Amino acid sequence: MSNAAWESLSNQAVAAAGVVYFLALLAHLVEWSALRRLPVAKAERQPVGAGAPVPADDTTTTGDLESAHHRSAMFGRLGLLLTVLACAIHFVALLGRGLAADPVRVPWGNMYEFTLSGTFFVTLIFLVVRQRLRLAWMAPIVVGTVLTLLMIDVIWLHEEVAPLTEALYSPWLVIHVVSAVIATAAFTLGGLLSVLYLLKERQLARGGGTTGYLARVPEPAALDRTAYRLHAFAFPVWTFAVLITGPIWAHEAWSRYWNWDPKEVWAFITWVVYAAYLHARATAGWKGRNAAYLALLGTATLWFNFIGINFFSTTSQHSYADAPPAVVRTVDPGAADAAHDPLVGV
C-alpha cells in the first residue's frame, strides 16, 4: 500500500471508530435509561456493588422490573462489545497513520496524532481496568469523553501526514511520548472519577437521590479509592516521561536537560500538583473533597500544557502546533546566553 493509501485508510478508520463509539454511547444510554425510574436497591448501593446494574432484590421484583433489568444488562453488553470494536478500529487508525509516514514512524508526531493516541489509550486503559476496578458503570462517561475529544481532534487539529522535524528523529520520541500519552490517559480517567466523586458527594450531602445515574454510581469512598489508584498508576509514568526521558532527550537535542521552556514549566507544574494531590490524600482536612479538587487542578494543568501552550506560547520549542516549523529561530550570538536556538522545534 502506498503512503497515501495508508493515510486515507487512517482517516476512514478514525471516522468509523467515531461512528462505533457513537453507537456504543447510544447503547450505554439505553442501558442506563432503562433503569432511569427504578429505585436503587440496597445491595446496589454498597461500595463494592459498583458493577453494571444488577437485579434488584426479590422483594421489589415485578415483571416490569425484571424486564427493565434484562434490557439494561443486554444493552450494557452491547455497549461493551461496540466499545471493544471501536477501540480496535481506533488502533487501525493509529497504525495507518504511522505507516503513512515516510519513513514509517510512531503516530505521535503532532497534536492531531497525540490526541488520537491519547484517546486510544483512554479507551484501552478503561477496557483493561474495567473489570478489576469495577468501572463498568463509567462506560457512558468514558465513551462520551473519548468521542468528544476525537471530534475536536478531527475538526480542529487534523493535519496531513508529514515528515518529522529533525529533532523528533530519536528513539526518545517513542519512549518519552508514549509514556506521556499513557500518563495523560490515566490522569484523564482519574480526573473523570474525581468529578464523579464530587458530584456523588454533593448528591449524598443533599439527602441523595435513589434513582438516576448518580444514584447507581459507587459510594464516594470507593470513587476516591479508584481515582487514587488511577492517579497512582499515572504519576510514576508521568515522572518517567517528564523528569527522566524528557530531560535525557532535551540534553541530546538542545544541549540542556532542563531549560524552563514553557512546556517543561507546565509539565513540572502538573507534576507538583499531582504530588500535592498524593500528599493531600494523606493529610487530615485535605482528604476527600480537597484532594479531588487538586486532582482536577492537575487534569486542568495537564490539558492546558498539551493544548494551551502550543497555541499561547511563542517561545516553546515543543511547538507541535506550528504547521511549517521554523527551521531556525533567530540565532543571536550577541546575547549573553542565546543557548537555545534549535534547528527545529519539537
Next chain:
Amino acid sequence: MSTDVRPEGHVASSSPVEPEAPRRPGDLTFRESLRWLWRQVTSMRTALVLLLMLALAAVPGSVVPQSDVDALEVTRWQEANPRLTPIYEWLGLFSVYDSVWFSAIYILLMVSLVGCILPRTFVYLRALRSRPARAPRYLTRLPDSTSWTTDEDVETVLARAREVLRKRRYRVDATDETVASERGYLREAGNLVFHVSVLVVLAGVAWGGLFGYQGGVIVLQGGGFSNNLTQYDDFAPGDLFDPSEMEPFSFDVTDFDIDWLTDGPRAGMAQKFVSHLDYRETPDSPVQSYDLRVNHPLTIGDTDVFLIGHGYAPVITVRDAEGNVVSSGPKPFLPSDPSFRSFGVVAAPDAQPQQIGLEGEFYPTYAFTPDRGPFSAFGDAVNPAIVMQAYVGDLGLDDGVGQSVYVLDKDDAELVENPDGSLFRIELAPGQSVELPNGAGSVSFDGVQRWNRIQISQTPGKGLALTGVILALVGLLGSLFIRPRRVWVRARERGGSTYVEVAALDRSGGQEITEELDRVVAAMRGTDPDTAPDTDPETKGSKP
C-alpha cells in the same frame, strides 16, 4: 515553674523582664515557639501548601519571556513594555527560576523535607527492628475480620496460621493464642528514598549550575574552533566555574550536508543536517572524525558538543574610495524565518576617507513581488542574492566600546543615496559588484558559505541528577504499590472446639483488603488448592 504552654502575649504582658532570673518565662516561650514553628514547617500541611505555592510560582516563567531561555525575546518584550519593565525587573520576572521568591519557596520546601525525612527515618529504623504490632483485643470489631469454629486444636490452627502468613511473606510474631504479622515494610523505605532523591536531584542540578558552562559559537564550513574562552561568541559560566576545567579539544567543520524537502506538506523544510567534524581531544591526540547531527552530540570528556543551528555567510568585499580592500571574507548572517531570509551587517572601519557600513538581508532563493518586496522563496541557496543599504561616516568603531557584529551604529553616519536623492540599494547576485555613488567605494558579492552554530556545554552533576530521578522513581513505585498490611489470628478454646478470629488491616489507608483477608482465611481453612493442607478440613471437622 510550670511547664504548660502559655500564649506569648500573656507571658510578655504579665511578667516584666528580669535579667537575673535563671529561667525567664520568655525563654521557655521562645523555645516553645521555635519548636512550634519547626512542627509547623515540617508538617504535611505545610509541605502541601508549599508544593502548591511552588506550582503557582512557576507559572509566570511560562508567560513572561525568560532571559535564560530567550534573551532576544526579553529585549523585544522590554522595548514593547517600557512602563512595566522596571517593575517586572524588580520582581525578577525575567528570571523567575533564579528569583528570590522562587528560591525561597523551594528552599523552605527542602527544609521542610529534611525536617520530615529525618524523624521519619528514625521511626522507620525502629519499626524495622520491632515486632509486628500486637493484636487488638477484639479482632472481630475491625472492619475486615472474620471468625469460625473448628475441631482442630489451638496449636494446630496457630501453626497453620504462621505457616500461611510466612508463605505470604509476612513477618510473624506468635504468642500463646495469637499470631501477629505484618508485611510491606518497604513501602516506607520507598517513600523515604523518594524524598531523599528529591534532594539528590537538586544537588545534581545545583552542581551543574554552579560549576558548568554553556557556550555557543558560529563556525564557518571549512572553519575551526579550539576550546578556550576567547573563541566563543557567547559564554555563560556558572558562578564557580573554573576555566582550567575546560577540555583542550579542537575541531574543524570539514563539510556540511543538508537535505531540502521540495514537495509534500513540509516542502521547504530542511532535514538530515550533518556537520562533518575532524577533531582532536587534546592538541597531541590523533585526529578523529565525527558526524555531528541533531540528537547526536559529540562527547569529549565531560564536555558535549551540539549542532543547534545553521545559516549562510555571504562573502562580501568592500573597497573604499581609494580602491583599497577594507573588508572581505564571509560574514555570518542571522536567519529570521524558515526560508532563511537572513539579516547581517558589514563594517569597514578602516575605509578612507570615511568609514563604510552595510546593513541588509541575504536571500538564499531570491524572489520579488511588488507587494511583498524581496523575499526568499526557499531555504536552499538556489538563487542567492543580497539586498543592502550603505552608510558612510562615523560608525562608532574607533571609540573602543565593544560592539556586536550584528549591529551597525548609525547615529553619526549617513545613508548613502543616489545623486538624484533616491534611495541607493546594493542588490547583488554572486559574482556581481557595484560602485557606491559619489565614488565612495565599491561592494562585491563573491559567493556564499555556510555556517554551523555549535553549542558547547559542560554540565557536571548531570549523572547525579539522573541517578536521583531514577532513584526517586524506584522509591515512588515502592511507596505507591507496596501494601503495608497487618494480619492477626487468634485461636481460643471455646466449649470443646476452637474459636478462630482473623482480622486484616491495610495501613496505607483506603486500600481494599477484603481480598487479602479472604485469601489468608482460605489458605488457613484449606479451601485454596495451592496452599491447602493434605486433608480436607471439612471432612476432618465432621469426624468426631
